[in-house]
Amino acid sequence: MPHKSPKICNTEECRELTYTTYCDKCRKDNHREYKEQRVDKKEQAFYSSLSWINLRNRKKRKNPLCEVCLEEGRLTPVEIVHHLTEVKDDWSQRLSIDNLQSVCKAHHHKIHFSVDGKKYTKLKKVREPMKDSKVTIVNGASGSGKTTYVQDHIEHGDLVIDIDYLWMAVTMLDMYDKPQHLTDIVLAMRNEACRVLQSKMDKGIRAWIITTAKDVDELKRMFNAEVITLDTGRDKCIERILSDTRRVGSTDKHIGLVNQWYGTE
Known part of the structure; x- marks a missing residue:
């Protein structure tokens, strides 16, 4: 009912x-x-x-x-x-x-259809960003140095969408302590941030999106973004993961993600 x-x-x-x-x-x-x-x-x-x-x-x-x-x-x-x-x-x-x-x-x-059943229009395509706006997508495997790259190139007032820092902001836990029951909520918040950014592309905003996704074609189209893929190498990524004290307890998971990125698993 x-x-x-x-x-x-x-x-x-x-x-x-x-x-x-x-x-x-x-x-x-x-x-x-x-x-x-x-x-x-x-x-x-x-x-x-x-x-x-x-x-x-x-x-x-x-x-x-x-x-x-x-x-x-x-x-x-x-x-x-x-x-x-x-x-x-x-x-x-x-x-x-x-x-x-x-x-x-x-x-x-x-x-x-219009109200009388006659065809009348197509929906508009996703709006194109203004020329003075710039979004850069930085992707790569776990441990490839994505966040460090952005920190080295960011300017004051830039927006950074990094799901690791979003987890920290909404849970107050360590960077890689991510309770599974909150995953859908955090992903929804990240997606909403991207939607709001898209709606503000006529404001001249500079933004960075950090992701481990290999397929970023949809994001690239959405923002007419530049894509920077960090090919650090499998061995170097794993070396960084093993030496990162923040990842203690989740090293196997992160190494698995590296192997997936490089197609060795």
């Missing part, structure tokens, strides 16, 4: 009550009309293909929240992966992840 109150269907002239954006009838009518627009057999076959399904799932993993809702300050799980440039308009872009956008059903509906 739903706990929230029903509301009037979002379709103009419809007065049905619903617990979602559209009542069942309007949602089915809109979906039927959308499918009828896709008459190209080649296009229909593509959307049933394994290559599309795999790419769609990859996009959902990279962007698990509706990108439009994020720009509007809301956290909504992705429901549909949308082509910014439609397949029928540019076949060559059908498998380009940069041409995809994670959206919720409500925003996907707005892409393809």
Whole structure:
């Protein structure tokens, strides 16, 4: 039994009550009309293909929240992966992840239909940062010296998004003491910091994002960022980890991460 109150269907002239954006009838009518627009057999076959399904799932993993809702300050799980440039308009872009956008059903509906069911617009792409803003992504394996690199190049007033220091700030524990039950919360705080930074890119902010992720294509696109990858070498990283007293008790975990980065595990 739903706990929230029903509301009037979002379709103009419809007065049905619903617990979602559209009542069942309007949602089915809109979906039927959308499918009828896709008459190209080649296009229909593509959307049933394994290559599309795999790419769609990859996009959902990279962007698990509706990108439009994020720009509007809301956290909504992705429901549909949308082509910014439609397949029928540019076949060559059908498998380009940069041409995809994670959206919720409500925003996907707005892409393809107005209140009278007619297609009217596409959602805008993620805003491009101003030229006077600069974001630098520094990535590398554990122990590669990412934080030291940023400390050597940072200027007064720069923003640094480093999840290790975020852990320290919100738990008051040592840098590598990270209670697992808080992981989702800290990651959400890091993601929200990135979202707010993106919304302020017209303010001329200089920022650094420190990460151990190897795949930073989405972050790079999001901020039009420069990427600096520190290739310190597996042996050197492990040597630093073993000599770092802060990592006592978690050395095996960090060495495992180094091996993953260099593909030796």
